[in-house]
Amino acid sequence: MRLIEKIGLMAALVFVSGLLIFATTDKTKKEPVKVESYFPATANFAGEVTPLGIADVKERLDRELIVNINLHAPTILAIKRANRAFPIIEPILKKNGVPDDFKYLAVIESGLVNAVSGAGARGVWQFMPETAKERGMEVNDEVDERYDLEKSTQAACSYFLKAKAKFGTWTLAAASYNGGMSGVNRQMDIQKVTDYYDLLLTEETSRYVFRILALKEIMRKPDKFGFTLLKEELYTSLPTKKIEVDSAITDLANFAKAQGINYKILKIHNPWLRDKKLDNPTSKKYTIEIPLSGY
Template sequence: MIRKKVLCSSIVLAVMLLSKLYSSAHSASKRDPIRTAMLAQVEKRKKAIALSPEKQKEAYYSSIRFADRRVPLQNPTVEVKFERYLANFSFRRQQSYDLHKKAAKHLPKIASILRSYGIPEDFKYIPLIESDMNPRVTSHRGAGGYWQFMPATARLYGLRVDGQVDERKDLIKSTHAAARYLKSLYKEFDDWTLVAAAYNVGGGNLKSTIRRQGTRDYYKLRLNKETGSYIYKLVSVKQVIENPNKHGYKRYAKMDDKYQHINEQNLL
C-alpha cells in the first residue's frame, strides 16, 4: 500500500514537473517574436552605421596604399590634398573614359615588366601621369617618351636617343629602362614613396631636400609644387582605375571594384 502511494506521488510529481517545463517553454516561445524583432532592430542599426557616409569613407581611406605603404589620410593636410587630386581624376571632372581605355591597353604590359624587376606594381601609373601614355609628348626641358626620360638619363639606362632613333617612344624598351632606373633609386633611398618622388625631381635634388629639412617622410617634406603633388596624383589615378564604379565611371560598373567594404554600396 505504501509502495502504491509512493508510486502515485512520483507520477503526480513527474506530471507537475513536465507541465511546468512545458509552460515555461511555451512562455519562452511566446517571447521569441519580441526578442527576434529587437535583435532585428539592433542589426538594422548596426548596418545603418556601417553604411553611413562617414563610416564608408573611414573604411575606404584606411585601405588606400602606395607601394604597400598606407597613405596617412588620418592627417588632415594629407586628406585635403588627396581629395583635391582625386576629384580631378573623377568622371565628374574628366567626362571621358580615355584614362581607363589607355590603362586597359598598356598597364598589363607595364606591370609585367616591373614585376620582373621586383618593382611595386603601383609604379605602372607613372606613364599615365608623366605623358598621358602619349609617346610624342616632349617637355620644355627635353624629357620625352612614355616615361618622360631626359636624353642623358635614357642613354644611361640603355636607350638609344639620337637624330635617327628615340627609344623613349618604345613602350617595352623604355619600361625596361625605367625599371632599371627605379631599382637604382631604391638602392639610394630604401623607400618606394621617396623613389617615386625622386623619379620626378631627381635623386640629387631630393637628397639635398631631405638633408636640409631633416626628415625622410615624403608627406612632411616641403617640396616644389609638382613633386609635392606627385604621390597624390599617382594614388588618385590608382583609385579611379581600380575602383571605376566608385568614382563615377559607370561604364565599368560591371567590373568589381578592387576596394569594396563588406557593408558598402557604391554611393559616389
C-alpha cells in the same frame, strides 16, 4: 479692374510662379557628393601606408581625387589606354621586382601616350635625352627608344630600383622621379626628415605621389567614381608579328608596303622609328612589329 487689383493679381501670379520654379528646381537638385562617398578609408603606395590621419596629407589626396574625378576626358582616356598599355608594363615591373603601383606613375607622366614635353622629355615614361642614354636607350634622329614602351619601361625600372636603394622607400623613389634624387635628398638633409609625407617640396613634387594615389584609386574602381565603360570601349592591342632586321632600310614606306601594310601603320606600331629610313651603320639588330590584321 482697378489698378490696385491688377497689381495685387500680378503679385499673386509672380508668387505662385516662384513656388512652381522652386518646387521644380528642388526636385531636380542633386545633393553634393559627401567626402565619405569617394574618399578611401585607407591608402597606400606600393604597400607603404599613406598617413591619412595627418590633416594636410588627407587634404592633398582629396584635392587630387576631386581634380581627376572632374577631369572627365583625360581620366576616361587613361582608363581606355590602360587596357592596352598595362599588359605590357605590368610584367616588366614584376620581372624587375618593382611594385605594380608604379604603372600609375606612367599615367600621370604621360596619360599613357608618347607625350612630348616642352623641356624635351618624351615617351610614356618621359625620359630626357641624356637620361635615356644613361639608361641604355638609343636616342638619335632615326631611332628614339624612349618611344618603345618595353624598353622605356625597363629603363624606368632601373631608375626605381636605384632610387629605392638610395632612399629606402618606394614612395620616395617615386617622388624622386619628379624631383630628382639629388633634389629630394637635399631637402631631406635640410629639413631633417626621412619620410615623403613629412617633406615640404616644390608644388609639383609635393603633389606627385598624391596624383599617383588618386589615379590608382579611380582606375582600380572606376564605377565608384562614375566612369562606367563597356569592355568594347577600351583600347586593345592588335596581334603582331616581329621581324628582326640588322641592315639598312632605305625607304620605310616601301618596306611597309612589302609587309602588306602602309607607312602610317608601320609608324603607329613602331613609334621609335623617327625618320623615313633606317641607316643602321653598325648593323644593329632591331625588332619591328607588323600587325597581322585589323589595322
